[in-house]
Structures are given as structure tokens and as C-alpha cells.
Amino acid sequence: MLARRCLSRHLHSSSNHIVSRQNNGHFAPDSNLSLLCLNGRLSDALLAMAFLGPEVCFHGYDSLITQCIGLGALREGQRVHAHIIKTLYHPNVYLETRLLIMYVKCGSLRDARMMLDGMPQRSIVSWTAMISGYSQSGLHSEGLDLFLQMLKTGMKPNEYTFATALTSCTGPFGLENGIQIHSLALKSNFDTHIFVGSSLLDMYAKSGKIHEARRIFDMLPERDVVSCTAIISGYAQLGLDDEALDLFRKLFNDGMECNYVTFASLLTALSGLAALNYGRQVHGLVVRREVPFYVVLQNSLIDMYSKCGNVAYSRRIFDSMPERTTISWNAMLVGYSKHGLGHEVVKLFKSMNVVKPDGVTYMAVLTGCSHGGLVDEGLDIFESMLDEKSVKPDIEHYGCVVDLLGRAGRIEKAFNFILDMPFEPTSAIWGSLLSACRLHANVHIGEFVFQKLLDLEPENAGSYVILSNLYANAGRWEDVLKVRQLMKEKTVTKEPGRSWIDLEKTVHTFHSGDRTHPQKEVINAKVMELFVKIKEAGYVPDLSCVLHDVDDEQKERILLGHSEKLAIAFGMMHTSYNGTIRIVKNLRICVDCHNFAKFVSKVCERELSLRDKNRFHLVVGGSCSCGDYW
Known part of the structure; x- marks a missing residue:
């Protein structure tokens, strides 16, 4: 987007449309070409060009090429270029640059590069147009090589060239190249220009250097929708969702203009926060402001609603779309997969008869089958990938099959599948199998897998x-202590579990055994009240979830301090009777908290939506949408 904006602004500022002028009271010989082009009659203009032959001059060629650029008409543009060559017309730098731009706009980069290489003289517009063509086509190394070649000729880059070159600073050496271009922009006094600044902060944000991106953003003397969107998107893409939301609020209150990309970036942040109420407000704002519902914005809405627990509304948006891309289908498939709706995943996948599935599609389907317990269906789909060869399975697809088999308790088969893979197993694959070993109490294979993970x-x-957990379930407390000692020796620290709930535009976060919340005593009393009620209804604490060799009473006390239970109790205290309690957890929900939620939903007749690290759990009337299979 940044590259396209810079190129179009550059062309507009460098060359206004030239029309034929009268000469001694008469139109120039090729004036009809300009008139035909202005009226959108390109085919008639080409016929007139052929009839005029060598009488076609600058204005006629310029009008023809401009029309071809506007229509993306490659074949017609090639006819104009051929006519120039055949009639031995000698175009100036401007006209040759227009031809180069025509080839770039039409996606013919090879012809554009031949045009550039054949030019006896080149302007900064010529170089910038070619660099932009490479950047927009994803040929980033070619774009940077050309930028370097331009510098060697002594040509000074302008703000558009800097902005365009910076969009090519991606990949392993993107940051290193970007810093060098930043230094050159500083020396040339272009670093605070709006186009260059937007590209700089976008480059730093995509490289994970969000603080540097924010510093550049704060230094910009003026900001437009592109620069504001770039910094919000940078925060969202790095998972700094609170920061993205806070910055959007500030800029919006300051009068920032928003476009569909701005809202799509904001929805990404709200997806991470699972902030359904905010998401609805943004959706309403988009409707009220009559922002065009481009596909990318609709895809973001599908993703936001599904990640906020409202997959039914995601489907409503999906079904209402006049046009769907592969990303649209993938977003819907991932939504169903996260909610454990395996049958819906398979059904939707089989209805993809227009859009071609890609690797992400198969990842979503295989994950959906894994979370839904559809082992045979998942294996059939994986086999179809191998047979049809339209999408070659990579290491992630093989990892999905390992997860599929492991969740179903086929530990031996999953282990042998890993050994037979055409790839070297990653830590993610071994970790998936280790989780399955814990779930199905397979200590023997679990110990072997742990050694593999210890190496990786x-x-x-x-x-x-x-x-x-595996040792604790087996009652091997001495081995539990050995693992803890090993963690101390290697200075490994466990990420603390936390859960949060969004109430009245305030996010309340809880940690296990939380002693910091101002209402901690009231919350703990509510947890105990719920505990007594559900115990009478048959709830039995799963003491295997406690990794300490203490008595049962102490284990119960530890379990009652889990962050999920604190968040549930807080939600029960501060939401209306009919409202759904929506909770998010940073780790996988434990078995005991899952059982606790089911009994609370039944005894208290409340609907609970729990989103953990891997998926959603919609708990209603004592039953969970996961079918106790997660």
C-alpha cells in the first residue's frame, strides 16, 4: 500500500496530463489521438495511430500510453511501443519513463527492466517506478539491488524513492538494510517526510522494533491515515493489543482519519483481546461512516467475531459477502476449528468449489478435525493432499496429523508417524506428542519425547x-522434584497463568492465587460459595492438576486459586443474570477448571465462554462445546 501510494503521488507530481495544442488555428496531426483517448476510445485511437504512421508525435503517444496505464492494457501498450520503434521516433526521457511505468502497471517487469536498461538517460521517476514494481511484486532483493545500482550512478533519491525502497526491507536482512537506508535518509534530510516516515515506522514495526517505530511516529511533523494505520498495525501484529487500542483511542479523539485498513488493523488487536463489545462498536462505526466493506475488512470482522466467541455472527458476515477470497474461507474455517466444530469445518471445506484451497486451508481443516475428534476424516483429508498433489504438505501439516492421532490416544501410531516423516521433527511436533502422552498417561514414550525436547x-x-504433570498423575513425586531441580539448574521459568475478563470497558486480569485485586476477599468468598454449591451437585476436584506433594485439603485450596475460577467468580458478581460470561486465558485450561465451569453453568444456569491458548469452550447447562475433547 505504501509503495503504491508513493508511486502514484510521484507520477502525479512529476507529470501532469499533456493534451494536444492548436498550431496556427489548426489541431496538430495527432490531436485526434488525444481526443479519442480522452473519450475512452482506445481501440479507435490505435487504429488512428496506425493510419497516421510517422505523423504521430509526442502528444499522441503520451495520450495513448496514459490510456494504456489507466486500463492496464498490456497488449495495446506493446502496440504503441512497437509503433514508436517502427517509425524511428526518438522518445524523450519522460515518454520512455511512461512506457516503463506502463509495463510495471501491467505486471510485465521483464519488459519494464529492459526498458530501463535501454534508456540512454534515466530520471529519478524511472528508477523509482522500477524499484516500486519489484517491491509490489515481492521481488524485494531485486528492488534493493536496483536502488544500490541507482546510488552508484550518482542519482540522488527523493522522498518517493526512499519510501519505495524501504518497503523492500523485509526478510532476514530487512532490518539491516532498512537501518542503512534510514541513515541515508537522515543525511538527505528526508527522514521526517510523511512518506519516508510512514515507510520507516512500517519497516521497524514489521521487524519487531516497535519502540523505534513509535519514536519515528512521534517525531513526524505531520501524520496521515497511512502513518497512523502503520503504527497501529505494528502494535497489533506484534500482539501488543492493549497498546494498539490505546493509541487508536488517542488518535481517534485527536481527529485521525480512518480508512478500511485502519479498522482492519484495529480489529486484529481486538481479536487478541477478545474484546467483543469494542469489536461491535468498531463494526457499528464502520457502518455509520459508510466505510467501503472491502474483502480485507470483512475478513477481519470474521476473525474478530470468531475469536471473541461469536462464531455464528462470523458466519453471517461470511454468507453475506459478495466476493470471498481464500483468506475469507480460511478465516471461517479457523473460526470453526477454534470452537471445536469439526463437522462444520469439514462441511464448509467440502463446499469450497470456487476458491482453490491453500496450505493454510488444510491446516485449518486438519486442526478442526483434531479438535473435533474426527480422526478418520482428518487422515482422509491428509491422504488426499498426498494423492492430489495440488498443495504439497509441509512440516506443519504433518504436525497436525501428529496432534490428531495423539489427542485420540493413538500414541504409538503418532510416534511411528513422526519417525517416518520426510522432515526432521520440530520441537512443536515433539511437544504435541508430549501433551498427548500426558493426556493419556503414557510415561514411557513421554520420557523419550522429553529428552528430544531437552536437546531442541x-x-x-x-x-x-x-x-x-505426567509424573504427578502417576504419583511419581520424586521424579516431579527432579524435574523442578532441572528447571532451576537451567534457570527455566514457567509463564504464570492468567485470565482476564472485559467488563464495562475495563479489562480485569487475574493470576493464580491472586492477592493484588482490590476485591480479592470478596472474590475468594464468591469462589468458595460456588465451590460449596457445585460440590453438592456432584463436583469432585481433580487433585491431579496440583503438582505439589501435599495433602488433599491443601490441593483443594490451591485449585480454588486458579485464575480461571477467580475470573468466573468475578464475572458472576458483576454481570446480569442473562449475560454470557466471557473469559480469556493465556495458557491451556486445566481439567479441574474445565469441570468447575461446567458445574457452575449447570447449577447457576449461566452461560460461560472460555477462550484458552488453543481454542474456545462454550459451556452451557453443564456441557461444553468441546465435548470434553481438547
């Missing part, structure tokens, strides 16, 4: 925790 990721606390 010795600093990953998750592996130690899962093995500790």
Missing part, C-alpha cells in the same frame, strides 16, 4: 511442566 529447546518451560 532446553529453555522451554512448557516441556518441563508437562513432564511434571
